[in-house]
C-alpha cells in the first residue's frame with residue numbers, strides 16, 4: 001500500500017473589502033513579506049506537506065505567480081487556479097484541480113491564505129487527527145460571551161462552555177471533503193467553513209486545539225496584531 005500523502009489547498013481568492021486597501025490584502029507587507037507569501041512559506045517549509053494548490057482571483061494569477069510563487073521560490077505550489085464567488089466555491093475549484101493528482105485517502109489541509117501565523121506543529125497535528133475521523137478542525141475556546149441577536153434584540157446566550165471559534169487549517173481525507181463539497185454544491189448549501197459541510201452530513205469532526213495568534217487578517221488592526229505576534233516569536237527565537 002502506498003503511504004498517504006498530504007496536500008494543501010490555500011484559498012486566496014477573496015477581495016479583501018474589509019481591509020479597505022488599494023491592493024488586495026494578501027499582497028500587503030507583513031514584517032517585510034506579502035501576507036500570502038508568509039502563509040505559503042509555512043507550508044513550503046513543512047516536511048509533512050507534499051504539494052500546494054493555490055487559489056486566487058483569475059485576473060491575479062500572473063501577478064501572484066511572478067511576485068509570490070516565483071519570487072519566493074515556492075517549489076511545492078503545483079498549480080494556481082481561479083477562485084469563485086464565495087470562499088466555498090474557491091475551495092471547490094482547488095479540490096477539483098487536485099482530482100487526479102491525489103488519492104481518496106490522501107489528506108488535504110484547507111487553510112486561509114490570510115492566516116500567516118499558523119505553526120508547523122498545528123499542521124502536523126491536524127494531519128494526524130484527519131487520518132482517524134472525518135475531519136480535523138483547528139479551533140480555540142470562545143473567550144467572550146456570545147449572544148444570538150435578531151433585529152437588534154438578544155434572543156439567546158448560548159452556553160460558552162460549548163462555543164469554540166473555528167480557524168484553519170481544517171484537514172480531511174480527500175474523498176470525504178470532495179464528496180461533501182460536491183453535495184453542498186448540488187444542494188445549494190453555502191457554509192462559512194469546510195468542516196460544516198461534513199457536519200451537515202453527520203460526519204465526525206474532531207477539534208484540534210489551536211492558537212489565539214492564528215488570526216485571519218481581515219481589518220487594518222489585524223496587521224498591527226500580526227506584526228506584534230511575529231515580533232514576539234522572533235524574541236522567543238521561534239522565527
Ligand SMILES: Nc1ccn([C@@H]2O[C@H](COP(=O)(O)OP(=O)(O)OP(=O)(O)O)[C@@H](O)[C@H]2O)c(=O)n1
Nearest residue numbers: 011012013014015016017018085086087090113
Ligand atoms: N470568494 C472567496 C472569498 C474568500 N476567499 C479566501 O478565503 C479566506 C478567508 O476570507 P476573508 O478573510 O473573509 O477574505 P475576503 O473575502 O477577501 O475578505 P472581505 O470579506 O473583507 O472581502 C481568504 O484567504 C480569502 O482570500 C476565497 O478564496 N474566495
Ligand SMILES: C[C@](O)(CO)[C@H](O)COP(=O)(O)O
Nearest residue numbers: 087112166167168192193216
Ligand atoms: C474558514 C474560516 O476562516 C474559519 O474561521 C472563516 O469561516 C472564513 O470566513 P470568511 O468570512 O468566509 O472569510
